Amino acid sequence: MSDNTNTHTHEHPGYGLYVLVWAGLVGLTTITVALAGFNLASLTVVVAMAIAVIKSLLVTNYFMHVKTDSAIFKVFIFVCLAIFLTMIVLTFFDLTYRFPLK
Secondary structure, eight states, X not given: OOXXXXXXXXXXXXXXXXXXXXXXXXXXXXXXXXXXTSOOTTHHHHXXXXXXXXXXXXXXXXXXXXXXXXXXXXXXXXXXXHHHHHHHHHHHHHHHHHSOOO
């Protein structure tokens, strides 16, 4: 018989960290809702997207445990995000030529 021992040693970060991350997510959501009432002109979308990126990084790193995964999974996630962002940029690049700004 083979000795099939798994040598993954992932230390559980504790529930306090999860509560802090959850509180951060609630706080960022509150900021996003509050910013909807302000007129930031062209910065509105930039600020909302920046907050969304921070929130998604918190969720993937802590609740999806990507922070403690192996490097190959991080590379796969990076490649998928790069392809997704390329498609989004190409879509908006096409829209700039389709609808001229005045």
